[in-house]
Every structure is written in structure tokens, then in C-alpha cells.
Amino acid sequence: MFTFSESSEKQIEKIMKKYPVKRSAILPLLALAQRQDGYITPEAMVEIGKRIDCSPAYVQSVCSFYTMFYTKPVGKYVIQFCINISCHLLGCDDLLEYTANKLNIKVGETTADNKITLLKEECLAECSAAPVMRLNDTYHTNLTREKIDQILDSLD
Numbered sequence: 001m002f003t004f005s006e007s008s009e010k011q012i013e014k015i016m017k018k019y020p021v022k023r024s025a026i027l028p029l030l031a032l033a034q035r036q037d038g039y040i041t042p043e044a045m046v047e048i049g050k051r052i053d054c055s056p057a058y059v060q061s062v063c064s065f066y067t068m069f070y071t072k073p074v075g076k077y078v079i080q081f082c083i084n085i086s087c088h089l090l091g092c093d094d095l096l097e098y099t100a101n102k103l104n105i106k107v108g109e110t111t112a113d114n115k116i117t118l119l120k121e122e123c124l125a126e127c128s129a130a131p132v133m134r135l136n137d138t139y140h141t142n143l144t145r146e147k148i149d150q151i152l153d154s155l156d
């Protein structure tokens, strides 16, 4: 069973006041559920559906459309590597493989200590600074192997 925490409930109250059409609050509610548990469980989708008068299937369909929502557990840090054209032309494939080897995981996997999840992503809309990756909510641009080393070493 999923329940929103007390502090999430306070935020939901504020969120719902902003949206005269309840279903329009779906993205902030999904973000809130993910912030609370790290990913969005089927039970959370049911609860969100109740809050916005939509079916769990509708919530799931929206959730699965956006790659920033996770439907299974992820690491404390999630690295999303852009693999689209600008990043591709500037070597993202090599950097992604380099990162996967360094973490000793495959793309789509999480390290054994549950610290880092490595994912592929479509264009992150920062093409002029390719290659690009998002690390949780932070973008890292003009990536090189050296930069990746520094970024990974900085994670606690």
C-alpha cells in the first residue's frame, strides 16, 4: 500500500489548488511520489489516480511517457546519457561504454551497492554542449573521459 507522507500531503494541498482540472496535476503528483520513494510503484499510481479522478491505467500511461519517471528502483544517482545525434557525433557511445565499464555494469543496470544507475536518454536539449548527460537534476556538458572520472569520483 502506498501513502503520501504528511509533508507530501501538505504539498498536494497546494498543488491541487493550482489546477482547476484535477488531472492536470498528474505530473507534480508523480514527481512527488518519486521524490518520496525513489520510484513510482503501481500502488502510487493507484493513489494518484484516486486524487485526480483518473484510472491507474491513465496514470501509468503518462508515467511511462516521461523518461524522468522511474517505475522500478534506481540508485541514489541516476546517470542519463544522451545518445541522440549531436552527442552521437561527438562520441557519446564511447563515453557511455567507458562509464559502464568503469561502473562495472551494463546500460540499464544499477551498481551492486545501489549507488548509481546508468541509462540512455534521447536528446536532453543541450545539443550545443554535446556530449551531455544528466546526473539526477544536474546537466554535465562537453563530456570527456576525464570529466566523467571527476564526476564519478565526486559522488559520495
Ligand code: FES
Binding pocket: 082, 083, 084, 085, 086, 087, 088, 122, 123, 124, 125, 126, 127, 130, 131, 132
Ligand atoms: S543530441 Fe544530445 S543533447 Fe541534444
